[in-house]
Amino acid sequence: MTPLRRDQILDYVTYEEQRPGLRPFFMEQRNARRVPLGSMLTLSFENTETVRYQVQEMIRAERMVREADIQHEIDTYNELLGGPGELGAVLLIEIEDPAERDRCLSRWLDLPEHVYVRLEDGTRIAARYDPRQVGDTRLSSVQFLKLQTGGRVPVAAGCDHPEIRVEAPLTDAQQAALRADLGSDAA
Secondary structure (H helix, E strand, O other): OOOOOHHHOOOHHHHHHHHHHHHHHHHHHHHOOEEEEOOOEEEEEEOHHHHHHHHHHHHHHHOOOOHHHHHHHHHHHHOOOOOOOEEEEEEEEOOOOHHHHHHHHHHOOOHHHHEEEEOOOOOEEEOEEOHHHEOOOOEOOEEEEEEEOOOOOOOEEEEEEOOEEEEEEOOHHHHHHHHHHHHHHOO
């Protein structure tokens, strides 16, 4: 995956002016890579354009103008991207009730270890996760994951945690998006 570069980022005023025309493209990119896993989890695969959108939105929301701040956002969001033959994804734990969310995030410390993608031949690829997002007593509701598929496109994504056993097949459109993200490595 090609990392986002500074020259791909607009200043917040220009972005604000162009946002109505750009937003449909960015939403299409995001939606093609979102995979609901049951009612509480969503796996959102990232590419350069989804990262670009997030950076633009942060710059816009915070009215950033300092180059160091903009570069920090680019560097931070580039961490979401996969390397060669690898997919980067964000796992969103979406529980509306705050009390229930707190209980689950305390109980599910090992949840990131149970997220996977499945290849066409049945091989499961376990996600690698960022241990900085797992505390001693609580899990972050947003997890950054990497899935080394060797350039192969998954056909399903899932979770085999004892409390959340779910697998979702990827649509043809989702597979096509991930194939494009994997580039020439995709089989």
